[in-house]
Amino acid sequence: MHEWALAEAVVAAAVKAAKREHLDTITAIHVKLGELQQIEHEILEFALKEILAQEEPLLRSARIEFQLEKASFKCRNCQKEWTFDDADLSPEEAESIHFIPEIAHVYMRCIACSSPDFEVIHGRGIWLVSLQGVRSDGPKT
Amino acid sequence: MDPRPEIIARRLAKIKTIIAVAGGKGGVGKSTVATILALILREQFHRVGLLDLDFYGPSAHVILWIPGGAQPREEKGIIPPEVHGLQFMSLVYYSGGRPSPLRGPDVSNAFIELLAITRWDDLDFLIVDMPPGLGDTTLDAIRWLTKARFLVVSTPSRVSLETVKKLLALLTELGAPIIGIIENMRRDGDPLSQDHLGAFKVPLLGGLPFDPELERSLGNPGQLMGTALAQALNRIVLEAKIE
Numbered sequence: 001m002h003e004w005a006l007a008e009a010v011v012a013a014a015v016k017a018a019k020r021e022h023l024d025t026i027t028a029i030h031v032k033l034g035e036l037q038q039i040e041h042e043i044l045e046f047a048l049k050e051i052l053a054q055e056e057p058l059l060r061s062a063r064i065e066f067q068l069e070k071a072s073f074k075c076r077n078c079q080k081e082w083t084f085d086d087a088d089l090s091p092e093e094a095e096s097i098h099f100i101p102e103i104a105h106v107y108m109r110c111i112a113c114s115s116p117d118f119e120v121i122h123g124r125g126i127w128l129v130s131l132q133g134v135r136s137d138g139p140k141t
Numbered sequence: 142m143d144p145r146p147e148i149i150a151r152r153l154a155k156i157k158t159i160i161a162v163a164g165g166k167g168g169v170g171k172s173t174v175a176t177i178l179a180l181i182l183r184e185q186f187h188r189v190g191l192l193d194l195d196f197y198g199p200s201a202h203v204i205l206w207i208p209g210g211a212q213p214r215e216e217k218g219i220i221p222p223e224v225h226g227l228q229f230m231s232l233v234y235y236s237g238g239r240p241s242p243l244r245g246p247d248v249s250n251a252f253i254e255l256l257a258i259t260r261w262d263d264l265d266f267l268i269v270d271m272p273p274g275l276g277d278t279t280l281d282a283i284r285w286l287t288k289a290r291f292l293v294v295s296t297p298s299r300v301s302l303e304t305v306k307k308l309l310a311l312l313t314e315l316g317a318p319i320i321g322i323i324e325n326m327r328r329d330g331d332p333l334s335q336d337h338l339g340a341f342k343v344p345l346l347g348g349l350p351f352d353p354e355l356e357r358s359l360g361n362p363g364q365l366m367g368t369a370l371a372q373a374l375n376r377i378v379l380e381a382k383i384e
Contacts, residue, residue: 005148005218005258012151013144096235099219099258102251105243106236116242124250128142 002099003039006126007047011056013128018058023133028063030130034123035071035084038098044126071123073108080112084123101125145257149285152218152256156190156264160320160383161282164294165308166301167198167273170325171294173355175270176204177371178292180362181378183226187265190221192255193231194282195272196241196248202233206360218260225362230259248277256285275311283317290318292383293343295334296326302337309341321346321381323374347377 010031018026029048033039045064052059071084089097093107101124105116153159162175172195179191193201205225213219213234221230232241232251243251261267269289272278282289291312295305305322312319324334327348335345349370358364365371377383 001217002215002219002258005260006145008151008217009144009148009257012147013142016147017142096237099213100232100235100251100254102243102247102254103232103235103241105247106239106241116240117244125254126144128144 001040001043001047003044004047004051006039007044007051010048010126010128011051011059014059014062014131015056017128017131018133021131021133021135023058023131023135026059026062026131026133028065028132029059029128030065030067030132032067032069032127032129034069034101034125034127036097036101036104036120036123037125038094039126041066041068067129069123072121073104073110073118074121075110075113075115076117076119077115078110078113080110081121082111086111143253145253146285149253149256150287152259152261153267153286153288156261156267156288158265159267159269159286159289160292161269161271161286161289162292162294163271163279163282163308164301165273165275165304166295169294169296169301170349171195171273172200172270173204173370174292174294174323174325174349174374175268176201177365177368177374178378178383179227179266179268180225180366181371181375182266182268182383184366185378188228188263189226190228190230190261190264190267191270192259192267193229193233193270194252194278195270196232196243196251196278197272199231199233199236201229201270202231204359204365205229205362207233213259216260218258220260220262228262228264230255245277249281252278252281253285275308279308279311283312283315290320292320293322294325295322295338297324297328297334299337302334305334305338306341309338309343313341319343320383323377324348325370326351344381346381347373349373349377 321344
């Protein structure tokens with residue numbers, strides 16, 4: 001499961017941010033998952049919990065909150081906007097996008113003018129939105 | 142906060158030496174040099190990976206030839222398959238050889254994603270086949286491949302040398318280590334690159350002959366290693382002690 005690699009990245013980023021903010025404990029991690037990457041949030045949550053339990057006392061009791069963000073696209077050629085639901089992808093194409101979301105530009109086209117020159121406006125991939133934690137001089141978010 | 146960059150250093154931690162083969166200009170033989178360099182190091186019993194970062198025109202897989210069915214394995218990330226003794230990673234596994242029309246931010250995103258999720262084995266060398274140009278991938282490589290040293294490929298053409306000067310100036314300005322310059326496609330009577338590039342105080346490691354037989358050896362690593370180019374590159378590797 002390639003979600004494990006992303007979970008490790010989230011933990012590394014959370015630890016770095018916690019140290020920067022002098023947090024003694026992290027109580028919650030808020031992660032945004034972009035629809036385009038099609039991350040299985042149950043798998044990611046499992047991986048996060050496993051990694052936290054094994055490796056990081058700082059985050060061991062952290063609550064993990066997920067926010068799913070719908071993917072949307074805008075054509076640079078004709079300005080048409082569309083969503084991932086409109087994309088007509090084979091399972092193999094969708095899987096390739098799952099690993100590298102930019103592969104969307106290989107397999108997806110503007111639904112109006114067929115241009116590959118489009119922008120992913122929302123919902124590309126994984127994002128660490130916020131941390132909630134406690135430090136010796138009081139709560140810190 | 143984008144969490145992916147925070148894991149890149151750990152992904153590269155088990156790699157002793159990273160060599161980025163760059164040239165600034167297209168068509169000077171970067172991919173050929175990178176691929177044959179990887180094969181030479183493999184023949185010396187090193188553990189070697191090859192990473193094709195030319196997203197627009199990946200070609201290491203053509204030079205090397207990937208057997209059917211070779212695909213990265215999904216295991217706590219993605220593990221590049223072993224191809225002809227090299228751990229080989231490229232976007233072509235996912236693009237299927239179709240065009241990848243990516244703009245700058247997309248290139249950087251794909252670069253970071255690839256580095257964040259790829260789990261390399263313990264390697265002595267990772268050879269990186271860089272794209273032409275001084276744009277996103279070059280800047281990203283300098284930023285994220287912090288252990289990388291650059292091997293610069295040029296041809297004797299003044300057109301190539303002018304671009305190489307810009308690449309050397311950029312690498313020097315940003316403090317990126319440069320192993321040296323390899324002059325590819327040399328023919329008798331060509332002026333020496335040293336005359337043009339001497340000001341940079343970068344070693345000219347040697348020349349590789351223009352080899353008309355090379356084309357017929359593409360896709361056949363055994364034949365590639367027998368070419369005059371591979372033999373000349375092997376001498377450079379030994380003499381320059383690229384390690």
